[in-house]
Amino acid sequence: MARLNDQVGALLQEYADLLLLTGGDAYRARSYEKAARSVAGHAGDLDGLDAKGLQTIPGVGKSTAGKIAEYLGTGRIQALEALRADIPPGVREIMGIPTVGPKKAALIHRELGVSTVDELLDAARTGRLDDLPGLGARTAGNIVRGIQVLRSGAGRSLLDAALALAAEIAAAVRAAPGCERCAHAGSLRRMRESVGDVDILAAAHDSAPLMAALTGLPLTAEVLVGGPTKTSVRTTTGVQVDLRVVPPEDWGAAMVYFTGSKAHNIKLRGRAVKAGLKLSEYGLFDAGDGRRIASRTEEEVYAALGLPWIPPELREDRGEIEAALAGGLPVLVEESDLRGDLHTHTDLTDGLAPLEEMLAAAHARGHAYYAVTDHAPDLSMQRMTDAKMLAQREQLRSQAGRHGRMRLLHGTELNIGPDGGVDWPAAFLAGFDICVASIHSHFGLDRDAQTRRLLRACENPYVHVIGHPATRLLGRRDGIDADWEAVYAACARTGTALEVNGSPERLDLGDERIAAARRHGVRFAIDSDAHAVGHLGNLRYGVATARRGGLTADEVVNTWPLTRLRAFLRAKAR
DNA sequence: GCCGTTTTCGGCCCGACTGTTTTCAGTCG
Known part of the structure; x- marks a missing residue:
């Protein structure tokens, strides 16, 4: 629920x-x-x-x-x-x-x-x-x-809703008698931007009490399939949930199998066959005598195939198995690597919480630094003025030291106009610690115009981060068309970071574009784009998306200590 | 329906774009 x-x-x-x-x-x-x-x-x-x-x-x-x-x-x-x-x-x-x-x-x-x-x-x-x-x-x-x-995008759930649903169901199943383990698998464990159904895996010798726990939940509207190894239900919100129960000794192999992706599994099975083995959801077996080689943990199964454990976010058959074999799997960025958030709002524009509340909540999350980036005047509905922005800066400066050792950055989210220009002249922009610049309108311009627009924003010495670059809204709006390779090259050349916006409705850039951009040497900022205290946790989804794109901590500017981050920001204006 | 350093009424999120119209209604961010 x-x-x-x-x-x-x-x-x-x-x-x-x-x-x-x-x-x-x-x-x-x-x-x-x-x-x-x-x-x-x-x-x-x-x-x-x-x-x-x-x-x-x-x-x-x-x-x-x-x-x-x-x-x-x-x-x-x-x-x-x-x-x-x-x-x-x-x-x-x-x-x-x-x-x-x-x-x-x-x-x-x-x-x-x-x-x-x-x-x-x-x-x-x-x-x-x-x-x-x-x-x-x-x-x-x-x-x-x-x-x-x-x-x-119909019939698909966004990441935050699906994870919340999975957590609630897993907790209920875990509480059932005889349940030894329970966790979500499938595309949700791979942290895809949206999921068609929710896969839950549990380990127990007797599955009946676990299945009963699922079918008896108030959120279960309809039981679609009810067997001893698999039960499928539809929730009151229309999401299909599959619960599979396996013997505890099969846990690792089942986890690999049900996490997928299908393409990743096919490649793993092919590798097993070559080694005279057979891989299924029940384990890794000797193809000759049927002897069980591995099945208890994922690590054991991967190791028996001559591979290190592969993070679920990478299991899409996009070269991760080859990279693992070559010892070249990236050490993916983790949420605990993040030292701060560089794109957030307050109720000065369209946020819900006042500055002090956002700062207190950010401090409680343990951030070492935190940027407040309310909207600029070109988004006229937000009614921003020079005076309001300067007053906020004063207010922010007066908060310095009141939130432990968390350092405060005064920034703004500029609007990239159709010609690539942004709000405010250079002299005013120079007063900010950090400027995120984003597209909020004119989504229908053609590819050349959008590319020119983004390139001009990158060339602006005061623009440090391009916010939600593709401007997509999952399931509701496709992003803009642009020559992305040219945009990545411009970002790398000008020292402009691309944002991985953690809002579950955006997740923008998406995983594949992140992977493409990093080949140009682009830096990234994983941001919450929080408009309320509760959104500060959106960083979790941004990190997941960054991991799917193969990012390491060093490629993400907000994992850096503040001094290194400041040097990055300063280098732009030179 | 909410709100108040214009405080119990009269404002409230403004401006641009699209598509249909010849001056504007609806939608969007």
């Missing part, structure tokens, strides 16, 4: 969406949206708060607190259920299609009776949308493309 705060946040967001779809006051809807984000990002637990306590959360007033309290008490929100009765769930789904908002979704539903994405796709393809006022053939084409983008 998702964290209670997230559940409530999702309900408030749904309420806001339904208000918009029913033509309710947009400001009212925005209030609920704001409350939804605020509640989800709230550091404390909602459970146990009364209506008065709830109102201490920013953006939560009397009315919203009442709805949350109602949910905590009864598990329902009457007002929400009333709106749900009016609007089919498919209409809200339609609203989630890029280029479709509440107005178009409501219009299409009202005029054509369309209430599912499939019906909309049909209506778009048969030209029925063109008859509606304000909609034309181009709109229909955009809707069809939008649905395709959405579908390409």
